[in-house]
Amino acid sequence: MVTIKDIAQMANVSRSTVSRVLNNSGYVSEDARERVEKVIEETGYVPSEYAKSLRTKKTKVIGVILPTIQTETPSRIVTGLGKELEKHGYQILLTNTNLDKDKELEYLDLLKMRQVDGIILIATNTEPKLIKKIKQVDIPVVIVGQESEEAMCVSYDDYHAARELTSFLISKGHVKIAFIGVNETDHAVGYLRKKGFFDEMESRLLPVEKDWIQQGIFDIDSGHASMERIITDSQHQPTATIAVTDRLAIGAMSYLKKQGIQIPEAMAIAGIGASEMSQYIDPPLTTIDYQNEKAGTEAAKQILARIYSQKIQEKIILDYRLIIRNSV
């Protein structure tokens, strides 16, 4: 391995001089600079970021913790993060919990050990022990996708999005609306979206039957199963269904099609997330676009601002957009 020392010897200067041309700092004669650059060119020398980090205490690495990389939301966020971080010479150290909550805590420690300059946590919950750990690691952390009063965060307006979606269905004449949600420990997706739905229904004085409310997990099959329960268990058949993710909605649609239930005539359906498939499925799915990639770039900007200790806004709530398609 070729080091700064080798370059110095070959160019007949001291290591300091090499360091100066490398970092463009201090004075260095044109003559010396040229010799050094020539040698660097010839040897293909690349300075060790590790050694540099040891001195500068900056690694230029941002740790990212995500629940899974196999769904569109986190993928888009990471894409956004990557684009923004790259501009500033930062790299991403990726950790994947595969939906194991304990690993969120574990990786927080691990990333600290790796001396990352900051951490982006694509969160699925905001439980106290997680918040506590975040404070404890003593590294800038930005939470994406969940709102929190106690940490920096970039999140979506889940409550109003769900509410507006519900309102839209009502405006289309639906009064019996079913709802497929997820566990409420996921505050954003599980709790807020559900609350938005219920509040809107209540404000319109529309009753909601118990069997209309189903809970799935984050996959297509559970959307299928949820819709099956809605259809078979309900006293009064609803005429529309809101699912908190597009995947759940797509699963629900696949059950309806299998049963020969017409969409949207016999059952309207809407999702949230603007997945790519939502526009190609038949019929195209009404959904809500959250601009996940933008959430990623925003989170990146936040963490960088924090690292360079600029004044920052602690809490960002992004806008959403209702996409109306033929499933309703």
Place this chain on the structure above:
Amino acid sequence: MVTIKDIAQMANVSRSTVSRVLNNSGYVSEDARERVEKVIEETGYVPSEYAKSLRTKKTKVIGVILPTIQTETPSRIVTGLGKELEKHGYQILLTNTNLDKDKELEYLDLLKMRQVDGIILIATNTEPKLIKKIKQVDIPVVIVGQESEEAMCVSYDDYHAARELTSFLISKGHVKIAFIGVNETDHAVGYLRKKGFFDEMESRLLPVEKDWIQQGIFDIDSGHASMERIITDSQHQPTATIAVTDRLAIGAMSYLKKQGIQIPEAMAIAGIGASEMSQYIDPPLTTIDYQNEKAGTEAAKQILARIYSQKIQEKIILDYRLIIRNSV
């Protein structure tokens, strides 16, 4: 920041002793060990991986270069990589080219600078300058998804997969078969799958009209556009179409549906990749499963074996599986 030195002082031992208990190496008295462990516990000290790496020349980080994180194939591979690497205490440094080929070269350099122990390249081409760069960086590199004689690789049997898929359509009675491919600089997806198709057609003495062969890019819309050209331009209408990816196939299906062309009666269709959507689209798509996650774990095993300089198999070609569904 608390360092090994602080721990040593507080525990009244030398830094070496602390290092010994940290790494469980050499002898250390029970008494000393307990004191050290107690202090570590109290201070919440975590050793700096950076400083360690500087000495050991091992970073326990694997660089990953991928073309995009927004499609299922790379996501699954990364999931597989992550699972295997984690078992061995390795982390992933992620770089995303967003399909910009120049960045593949750039990131190879960057990862070298970061002193990663190995690099996994999820490749979209095997151009000479890429291979040259790989040799030049002098770090173990494993290519995933493309076959190469000159570098370690984990790839799929694209040729036989395409051939078998073609053979299957023929066995279903189709003789006029269209093909939606991609640019052949992508040797695996563009060249080999196409060759498999043509060779099988030829061996069955089935002619292929020029307009049956279309080229798209890696997205759904271009599958739609390709099918439109097939339908509108062809002299003789084909009765089946093979698309080299599921996304292309799904795009093609969306065009057919829009035109009211029945699948599979008027046009059978098959894809490759076993995307999640392939089983939920209507009708469910016949496709080929490549076990991408396994490709990831295999690649991880390869790179680790190489790092620990065990004897390794340079080239791994994974098996595939034909999934027959109603689109044919």
Place this chain on the structure above:
DNA sequence: CTGTTAGCGCGTTCAA
């Protein structure tokens, strides 16, 4: 069993 010593590759004073 333990401490001393000597770097790993680099950036940064401080003199010269």
Place this chain on the structure above:
DNA sequence: TTGAACGCGCTAACAG
């Protein structure tokens, strides 16, 4: 304009 010297936090001989 340059180089010597020091230290970042850690591991690895080598003595003791």
